[in-house]
Amino acid sequence: MSIQHDLLLGMLSLSLLAGCTASEVIDGGAGGGGGAAECSIPAMDRITWSLSAADGTTFSSEDPAGEAGDPPTQRSIEGRIVSSAPGEITIDSCAPDADCDQALTTLTLAASGLPDVLVPEGAFVRFDFQAQRERSGYGDYDDYTAMHLTVENLSEWRGLSNPVATDDRVWLAAHERFVTGGPNALTAAFDPFTVERLDVCFSTEAGNPVYALRFSMADASPSSVTLNAGEEASIHITGAHAGDYTFRNLRSFEYAEPGHEFAYWLAFSEAP
16 A cells, blocks of 8 residues: 555646645635646655554554544543654653553654654653554555654653653654644644644646645744755744744645545654
8 A cells, every 4th residue: 555655646746746836825815726826745754653552552654453433543642752763762651659560552653853852761741642544545565554643742741740841842742644623634632832834836737735834832033934845944932832843744635535634743843
């Protein structure tokens, strides 16, 4: 499925080489649809990921679990980062002072530009995760697993002070094709930020609207950043989630219904 779907996306990008790029069109205010300027799809990056939960359940972008059309899987845990390696974190939801066996959840994540250290070892965090097997509408290779996740810092956990940081920073957020219930289907109720999609241009050849993504967060400077696919930018936050963050738009277009080809990540980069 994954290889065939990648081939499809590659064919789409090759069919859109004519015309202007999204960055050339967005300043002109073109919208998706009839009469809008045509453009190419400027980036096709994706997130590869896997999750191994404490109960033995596994999820992966490469090996879909469940049946297409099943209700979304939703998990929310609090715990301590007991292992942090490049592109991988392990969370133990058994507190250090509790009389319990380890309850380990391991997340692996790979994407263009993503920092090696996702969350530092020892931090107390809240991990919110959603995943769903979907159908893209393309016959034998139409199954995939979409996901949306956020890792937020906890100032304390079960009465223990966080040894790494005691603020409310967002360590990590990632979105890969998951149609959320939030605005623009790009953020979830648990996210302390918003991501909007903005019409950029349209491919009449392949029927693909192309978008930019606007990221915003309370007490942000600048108040928001707008990125075309393949671009990343830094944004400074004061207040509750203070710090410097990096936001990257990996992919932002549609090619068919449901065709939710959106992917991005957000990572904490520096304390204030």
